[in-house]
Structures are given as C-alpha cells and as structure tokens.
Amino acid sequence: MTIGIGLLGLGTVGAGVAEILATPEGRHPLVAELELRRVAVRDLQRTRPIQLPSELLSTEPEAVVDDPAVDIVVEVMGGLEPARSLILRAIAAGKPVVTANKAVIARHGEEIAAAAAAAGVYVLLEAAVGGGIPIIEPLKQSLGANRIQRVSGIINGTTNYILSRMAAEGADYAAVLADAQRLGYAEADPAADVQGADAADKIAILTGLAYGGSVPREAIPTEGIDQLDARDVTYADQLGFVVKLLAVSQRIETATDGDPQLLDVRVHPTLLPRSHPLAGVNGVFNAILVEGEPVGQVMFYGPGAGSGPTASAVVADILNIAGGPPGIDPLLAAGSWRQCRLIDGARTTHRNYVRLRTTDQPGVIGRIGTCFGDAGVSIQSIVQFEADSEAAEIVVITHEVLEADFRSALDAIAALPEVQRVAACLRTL
C-alpha cells in the first residue's frame, strides 16, 4: 500500500524531505511505502538541490492539496498565509497535515487544532521546534505521566551561534551577526531570530503541549539579543555564567485549584550558571530541558535547523500518520485539556543581573545596596568591574526576587545622583 505525499514548498526543508523519500534504503521500511506525488513551488524554472520529474511540480498549492493522489499534505513553505489557508483546506478535505511551520502554529494553532479534531485528522509538527530533535513527540507521548514544572530551551540556532562566538571571542554583537550572515547562519533580515520572535513562536508551541493549554502568542514577553552588549557577556563569564537566549515556560503553583493554570512564559537573554545543563550548548545546536514530577530533569539536544535534521522530523511525522491504525490517538493528536493564563509580569520572581554606570565615588556601592535592601531585594553579589576618570561599572546579581520589588529598587537606584544609568538588566537562572 503506497501512501501519496503532497509537498507544499521545495526550499531547504522540502528538498530534504524529497531526498529522504527518494532514498528509502536503510531507513524504516515504511519510508519505501511513501511516494511523492505532487509538489507546489513558486517558480518552476528555479534550479534546485534535488532533481524531480517536472510533471510533479505545480505552481498551484491548492491543486496539490486537492489532488486525489495526495493522502498526506506536507506544508514546508513557511509564513502565515497562504500556509494557514492551505492547512485548513487539507483538513477540510479529510487529509492529515505535517507542518514545519512554527509561525502559523504559534498564531493559529487553536483554530487548526479545532478543525483537525472536527475532521478527525492529525496535524503533526515535530519539525516546528528544535529541527531534528525529537521534542514534540516525547512531550506528547513520553512525559504525560508528569506534572510539568518548567520547559526551558535554547531553541534558536542563529542567536546561539552569535552568543557562542561573542563569548568565545569577546566580540561585538554587530560584528558576529555580519559574519553569521556571510556564513549563512543568519538571514539577510535577521529580525525574527535576533529579536526573539522565532523562539517565542516555539515556546508558545511547547507550552501548549507541556501544559495542555495555550497562551496568546502576542502576549509572551520577548526580548532578543540585538541590544546585548559584549561587555555583559564578558562580565557574566567572569562571574561564572554564560549568556544564552532562553525561552522559558514555567508553571506557577497557585493556592486555588480549578482556575486557569498560571504560567510564566518568556524569551530573553539569560545568565546561566556554567554548571547548568543548557550552559554547554553551543553553536547552532538547540536543547530543551523539561522538568517535571516525578521524572526530574530530562534534556533533548541536537541540530535545531538545517535541511536534513528538519526533514528527519517531517518524515517521522509522516511515518506516524502513515503507519498508525485507523482512528485518532489522543496523545499523538494532543488536544488541550486545561485553561492556561499568563501571570502578570510584576508578580513573577527571578534572579537578575544589573550593570550600572556610576561615578567613581566612595559610598556608591553602599547606596545601591541600600536601595535594593529598602525594596526587599536581596543581593548575591555586587562587583565593581572597571573605573576610569569618568565612570565605574558596577554589576549586581540578586537572589530570586519579586519583579515588582526589583523594578522599584531599580527606579530608586536610577534616581541616585551617582548613577549615570542602568546600562543593562538581564535575567539570571
């Protein structure tokens, strides 16, 4: 029994999928039963890394979705539209969908899931987060016995490449970004990566799976690495930390049951102690740490992007659909079962790293410490890093404190006559 695959998009990921389907030897025997029947491309004339019979190609993605020979629709075109409409069109036709599109799932996941549930088809998305790393299926099928407490990850390869090089070379963000663009590790328009939107898309998806309920994508507080100063990477190193763009989704314990589950979901550059399991993840690699009761900590590590790894995840989803018995497995389908809500940022608690630019006068550290103390913010360390005739740089690391208290302390500190400015402020694990 051969299963017909329709591919929407023949870019990096699409070509990787076609390549796997064309070379089934040595893979799971089910791969040999998959047949690429129709491929939607934007431009028929373009040269591609993989040669396909021209009669397979079409510039009409709707025709690929509608083709009766296509049993499973694979959406690897990216972007919101027409991806969303095509996915919904496939579902409406009773065809299961495999997608690598984090943006469309992060923003229209509920609509798509509802349509899929109504039609009784799967929409699978292993490739949308972590490239080749199995993380979606493990969350759905291997960790369901747990009360998940936190999911945290390095889930954007571009920014991790940039941060790894900034740390290794003491280099500036702009210089490394330019080099990353030259080497193909960063897009010509790097905004979605460096400003954190890509990571926010992915943590939105992981949140829905980990807690059985979603939070609005637009409401996730997101800070990228584009404002990061190389000296904070250097100071962090001297204090025993590495700086990573971390996406975090944390369950907040509440006194009352039955209310929506409160979650603290966010993306920002974060100081990790060098001993943290995610601290050693460098270059374009991704890793996701899942913490739950009773499993403890489990981590998934691997290539977060690239043609082959992402195609590996896409084809895994195809196999799960193609191989499964008729009917829908609720774990694989992964519906939502809980109302979730983002906690008010002011009520979250975190450790913080603050760099202050001050005049180099005796007593400054004491006054800064007093401001923190008055606000109830306890401090782990205050270190003066450099001083010239103009200014000193003072770095403070706090214990875990309430964000509202921390902010009021910072306001008081900014108002001190000796403090020229709050030069940097980063979350710390």
Next chain:
Amino acid sequence: MTIGIGLLGLGTVGAGVAEILATPEGRHPLVAELELRRVAVRDLQRTRPIQLPSELLSTEPEAVVDDPAVDIVVEVMGGLEPARSLILRAIAAGKPVVTANKAVIARHGEEIAAAAAAAGVYVLLEAAVGGGIPIIEPLKQSLGANRIQRVSGIINGTTNYILSRMAAEGADYAAVLADAQRLGYAEADPAADVQGADAADKIAILTGLAYGGSVPREAIPTEGIDQLDARDVTYADQLGFVVKLLAVSQRIETATDGDPQLLDVRVHPTLLPRSHPLAGVNGVFNAILVEGEPVGQVMFYGPGAGSGPTASAVVADILNIAGGPPGIDPLLAAGSWRQCRLIDGARTTHRNYVRLRTTDQPGVIGRIGTCFGDAGVSIQSIVQFEADSEAAEIVVITHEVLEADFRSALDAIAALPEVQRVAACLRTL
C-alpha cells in the same frame, strides 16, 4: 472508560507507578482513567513506601495476570523468571504488557515480540533503558526516517556515579564502590552493574530498535569498570579525556547489500575527548547519543534510574496503550525488519589507549613506536608519565586502527625485554 492496571511487583518502580496512578491531578487527563486493580507482591506483610488497600495485594502473580479486571499488565518485578512466563501468559490472554525489565527483554525479546505480534498486543518497554529518559519511543517513532549510524550511551547510573567520583577525587575504584553502596547508589551485589551486564542488556535492546534487527545478547563483548585503575582515569584526564562506561552499537558499512547488516556492539570503559557530548554526563545521570543520516547527532539526557523517573516511563507506556485507537501501530510495536549480525572483533577499528610498564631505559619509546609502526598501527601520542628506579609508565594513544593489527602490535610490545607488562588497554573515541 476506566482501564484496569495489574502490577507485578511493588518495589521501587512499582511503588512509583502506584503513586502516579493515585495522584492524577495535574498530569495528562488520561492518567485519571487508569485504575490500579491488582498488585502481585512477594510478601504481604512488608511495609512499603505506599499504602494500598490490602484487597488489592496478592502473592499470586498469575492471578493478577488472569484477573478479568486487569486490562494492562505492568511487569516491574525484574529478573528472568517468572517475569518471562508471566509476560507470555499476559500476551496469551490478549493483554498488552508494559515492562521495565531490561534483562528479560535483552534475552527473550524475540520470543516475546513474536508472541505479541501473533496475539496483536503491545509489549512496551520505555523504562527498560535510561529510566525516565524518553529514548525507546523517540527511536521507534521520531527517528525512523534516518539511517542510524551509531547509538552510544552512558546507560548505567551506578558505574557513571563511580567513574565521576573517581575522576573528581582521584579515588580508587574499590573505595568509591564501597561508598556508593553505603549511599544506595550501588547494590550490595554490584556485579551486574560494574561488570557491564546491565549496560549490555540495554544496548542489546537499543540495537534492535535502532537497526530493526537484534544480535544475540550473550555475544556482545562486555567489559566493566571493576578492573579499572585510578591512574588510568588520572592519565586520561591529563591527556584531555574522561573515562566513561560506554555502550556502543555501530553500523558497519559493507560492500554487499542484502546480507545481514553488520554491527559492532560492545560495552567497555572508554576514553572520551572532553568536548564529546557525552563527556559532561556525570553522577547517576544517563545519556544516549544517536547518530544518523540525515539527522546528525541527537542526544537524550536525564535520570537513568530511580522510582519516580522509571515510573514516569512506565506510565507513559500505559498511556500510549490506553489512549491508542484499536489496532496495532507498527512503529510503536517496533517489529524487526532486518537481519543483523555482530562483526568479528578482529575486523573492527578503534582508537586505543595503552599503558605500558617498562624499565626506564633510553630507547624504550622508540622500540614501542617501532612495534606499532611495523604492525601498521599509527600513533597519535606517546607520553612517559612517571619513572622511578624500578619502572616507567608509558601511555600510547593510537589513531583509529584495525583491532587485529593493534593486537599483533601489543603482542610484539609485550615481548620486548624492556616492557614489564601491558598494564591497561582502553578504547578511545
């Protein structure tokens, strides 16, 4: 619809499973539909970490399997018999089985899989390897698009705890083992762990899943850490390596197709370069590195044992069975699809670490180097470590060489008059 669970064994893992089933709040909603209906124990009087109604307990495991109220049989008693017979009895009764028993699966996996396939029921075993780490399901369901090239892992927590402390403290094996026994990290009879049998059971299981065909468990070359000398850990460290008990299962490319797939499967203490992804895995943690085309390297890391983590894996399997639609998913059932065969050890290639005890005379290093060269064994480094009036210690690290060549070089070296003995010989990545 409630699903009846019958538990064979109420030790560490069994109690962990009962605990999860008794506290479904906050877990996947399917957990609330599982009901513990019957539990087989050896001794009704024993005090246990979890209190269960006494009418649930029975000293007759057959009665638990046969109980019509039991829909899924969970075997967490361990050992070969009666576990094997009870698993087969459940299968014969048409009941799916979840087991954490690596020994019985490594030795009787084919018999059990054949019976399960004939009866059309699942036998799932996520907990048999890596404790709470999702590794069995990802291999079955998330990596099927790949040609797996190598699976290597730190899959025995006891030995990794011992090795981590030997490395950190420069301590002797015997001293750390005694301490590990006192702390509960090693059994009173540690043989299965420290001699490598437990890791060999697990790599046998991973091999079957990664390559779709099994190799005879007894034929897997297995070397433990019980003969490991602390000074080799120290020398390795000085050369930039850490010593880990590694279980490896590697595909050998052969010229001819259609023949059984040749595999190199083994368990032994291994020098890993400090930059290797598995080198930083310390204490009782486990990690499994899977390498395949096109995914590249993916790693799974977490707690390799313990009540909670192992129970997390057991209940995940129960959920997959309880939630799935009628019929058998071939990926989840994971039949074999390929003949596999172990390669003759003499035909394998490896890097090696050799420690030689020699007289401290000029020219020794030259003669040793000549012996390696004559046998076609190329060397990366020769370092003399210490010398007293009696002897010198010379450590050689080879490049990747044919085992047969390496052995013939060692024979020639052992025959040199200056060489007192080949004091240690370890594989190196």
